[in-house]
Structure formats: C-alpha cells, structure tokens
Amino acid sequence: MNVSSCFCYNCNTDYPTLTSLSSNNSDKQNLILQICNGIFKAIQNEKTMAEIVCSMSHRQLRNINEVEACINEEFRQLFINNVLRKEINSFLISTWRIRLKWSEFNNDSLIRNLLLISKKWYDPFTSYLQKMNSQKRNKWFYEQNGDEGILNNLKEHLPGFKYLIEYTWRQSYYNCYGGFVFASDSGIFIEVTVNARNGRRFQASENFEGKYVTLLRATYNYDEDDSEKATLEFIHDNDEIIMQFLKEIYNNNSLQRYNNNNRIETNSLQRYDNNRNVALLRDEQIEQIAEIAAGAVVGIAAVAAVAGVGYLAYKAATNKTVRRTATAINYGYLAYSLIQKLEKENERERNDNDD
C-alpha cells in the first residue's frame, strides 16, 4: 500500500503561497484533493471503490475526528444523497486509510460534484498554472512565428483546459506531429498526442502520476489543410466523460455570464437548473433528448451531458461519429432548445389534464 506524498500547494510548486491563510489549510487541501483524485482515478479505471492512504504532514489535522469532520464538511452533499459511502481507519502515525464506495449509476452527480469541490481547493494552483502558461505561450509564439493554428484547434475541442503546460511540436512542409499538456482549474490535466507517429503516444516530461493532478489522455488527428475533419479520441471512455462534465461546468459559467444580459433566457435556465438536480429524467424524455440531438446534428452524448443524464446515456452512445460531432457542440444553445422543448411538452400535458 503506497502512501502518496502531500498534494498541498506548498509541497508541489516552487512558488510560495501568497497568503498565510492558505498554508494553514495545507492538510485540508491535501486530504480533499487526494480524495477527489483517488475517486477520479478509480472512475478512469471503471471502478466503484477508491482507497486512499493519506498522510498529514503539516500537523494541522491531528486525529481521526478532525479528519472525518473535514471530509464530512466538504463532501456532505454526496453523503446525504447516498452517492458516496466512506470508511476511515487509522493506518500509521498521522496517516489514515479512507475507503470510498459508490455505484456506477451515480457517476454523473459524483463527477460533477467532485469537479466543483476540486475546483475550489485547487484554486491556489491557478496562479502557478497561469505563470507556466504564459511562459509556454511566449516560447511557442517565438518558435512558431506567432502561428497558433493547432493551439486554436485544440482550444475549440477542449474548453476549460486554459493553461498550456508543456508541448513538443514538429512541423514541416509535409506533416506535423507532437503532443501537448493542458491544465484546467479543477486539477484535471489532459495529455494530447497529435498525429501519433508509428502509434507512439506523446509522454509529458513531467510525471504527473501520483501528483496533485488527474491526467486524461487523448489523441488528435489533424490535417492542417482540412482542420474540419480533425478528430479527438480518448484512450479511455471515462476520460471523455470526465472531460464532458468539465466542459459543461466551464460552459455553464460562461453561459451564466452571458445570461446576465439576457433575462428571458436566464429565467428559463434557472427553472431548468432547479429541476434538474431533483428530477431524474424518464426514459421517454431521454428519447426526446436524442430526437432533439438528431435535429441539431449533434448526438445524444452531448445533450445527455447537458440534461444531467450523461453517464449512462453516454455509455449507450457508442457510435464514434456521433461522439466526434459531440465534442464540438455549443452547449448553451443546446441546453436552451432542450429546455424550451421540455417546457412546451409540460405545458401541453397541463392543458390536456385541464380538459
């Protein structure tokens, strides 16, 4: 059984924390990020149980009660809704073993909640990522004479992965290939191999495994002269699902900002948001969504993610073409048309009942 090293900001970056407040929370940050990371890794491997052996090296969480209180506070909603179950044992001095279990049927709300929790606790890292990003982008600008073609293409496929952390890139008259690592605000990183040569995947020089991040892996096939045909494929299905939820959270944030100026849409979305967490969609509704999806030429996967039935519906959508199209979709528009359709149906039902 491996005890991971500390995941806190101070133990993982060369830059000191800006405020003393956040370093008072090092053990807490370590504990929460390790739990998020442990569950994400288990989901990547299609498991429904995670075991985390976690050492508190800052002497801030000193006993099992403090550890448990911290976990209860942050993951409360998941325990209340029975999405997650836990078991905590003392393991060694200042080291605890935490077992977490869930059902595959709950993967949707689990992933969405973990992304939000980890975004909150990952926040101190973002200034560090910003710095790395501007260094790498300056270097890229200089080396590529300002040509951002491939970066812009990847950006379209991967909204939310804002920070360029590492890259290798070769471009000639005949072909181009290489790899990139991008980071998000939630501790989810992605390693993208572009035009893999002889089937070899790009490997980041920094080993992120066992560190403070969850690493997704994808390949991108890209032809400069025909970028419309580019395809992004994930090595593991569940990596793609995690990415879709990250995208949803990122787009919802942008959508919310947008909607502050568009009151009518906001009201509609608000009602939808209020309902979606409570009501599980019925089978017929999933079919309706699929129908709308077909109309919008996007595919069930993307819409299902918006509607909060993502995981299972997504699993069902095995058609690669559909999935490819789904990665390029405008969620805001889709969510809105979905709401409108569901509201019209509800109204029709109400009217029918009145007759």
Ligand SMILES: [Zn+2]
């Ligand atoms: Zn630490």
